[in-house]
Amino acid sequence: MDSIPIGVSLGFNSDSDDIVQDFVRGYNLFTFEADYIVLNVSCPNVYLRVNNDHCLQRVLETLPLGPPVLIKISPSIDMRGLDRIVDLAKEFEVDGMIVSNTHHIEGATGSWSGRELFQRSTKMLAETYIRAEGKFPIIGVGGVMSADDAWTKLEAGASLVQVLTGFVYHGLDFANELKAGIVERLSKASFPRRTLSQVIGSRAKELRYDSGYLRGC
Numbered sequence: 470m471d472s473i474p475i476g477v478s479l480g481f482n483s484d485s486d487d488i489v490q491d492f493v494r495g496y497n498l499f500t501f502e503a504d505y506i507v508l509n510v511s512c513p514n515v516y517l518r519v520n521n522d523h524c525l526q527r528v529l530e531t532l533p534l535g536p537p538v539l540i541k542i543s544p545s546i547d548m549r550g551l552d553r554i555v556d557l558a559k560e561f562e563v564d565g566m567i568v569s570n571t572h573h574i575e576g577a578t579g580s581w582s583g584r585e586l587f588q589r590s591t592k593m594l595a596e597t598y599i600r601a602e603g604k605f606p607i608i609g610v611g612g613v614m615s616a617d618d619a620w621t622k623l624e625a626g627a628s629l630v631q632v633l634t635g636f637v638y639h640g641l642d643f644a645n646e647l648k649a650g651i652v653e654r655l656s657k658a659s660f661p662r663r664t665l666s667q668v669i670g671s672r673a674k675e676l677r678y679d680s681g682y683l684r685g686c
Contacts, residue, residue: 474504478541492528496535505537510554511570525554529561537564544569544586544593544611548678551593555600566601567608567631568594583634587612591625595677598626598670614638616650623651623665624672 477499481491496506510525525540532538540558542551558566569590571582590611598607609627612634613619619630635643651665660667 475502476505476507476539477503478507478509480509488524489527489531493531493533496532496538500533500535503536505539505564506535507539507541507567509541511541511543511567526557529557529563539563539565539567539608541567542569542593542597543571544589546593548596551596552600555597558601559604563605565606565608565628566597567610568597568627570610570633582611584612584614587614587618591621591676592678594622594627595625595673595675598673599677601626613647616647616654619647619651620654620668621672621676623668624670625676626670626673628669 477495479492479495479499481488485491492508499506508525508528529538540554540563542554546554555566557563571586591609594607594609594611601607606628607626608629608631609622609625610631610633613622613630613632614635619632622630630647632643632647635647639646655663655665655668658668660671
């Protein structure tokens with residue numbers, strides 16, 4: 470049996486005095502344990518600090534050689550913020566992005582996850598896929614509660630699909646249900662070769678935010 474890839478998601482302490490070194494220390498700590506490491510700037514208040522201080526760029530400049538690096542973002546960011554992060558991902562040749570998990574509610578404690586997040590996170594996924602221009606793969610996450618949801622994530626631009634809340638409601642066999650559902654849909658698809666590579670991003674332009682939203686960002 471092949472070993473299961475292990476990913477480590479890194480954030481920083483909310484009271485940190487040195488955000489860059491938080492990430493670098495975490496990266497060094499798991500260099501020999503992880504198959505890939507995620508720079509998690511998806512928490513809304515974390516994202517704001519990273520963006521305002523240009524910390525993400527400094528982190529990417531400072532990281533040593535080691536496991537593949539992915540960037541995980543929030544669906545709460547605006548399009549200017551997305552442009553900047555994707556540009557950094559291209560510039561520093563990151564190995565992928567994860568788009569996107571919890572959505573912050575203004576004035577509330579905590580964030581949304583699960584079904585209520587699906588539409589927003591999928592639109593952000595499509596926007597990221599369009600901007601990435603095939604430079605790196607994207608992991609789609611946020612509100613996947615059925616095989617139809619997972620299929621839509623693929624159509625929006627995901628090469629892989631990540632699930633958390635779905636396991637809470639459907640149990641550990643949920644992954645097998647998703648795989649079976651995707652295989653069934655692929656067998657009925659109209660693509661010539663019926664391969665997942667043809668599905669990925671096939672509806673990204675349709676699933677992205679509409680032009681009215683983009684003008685406001």
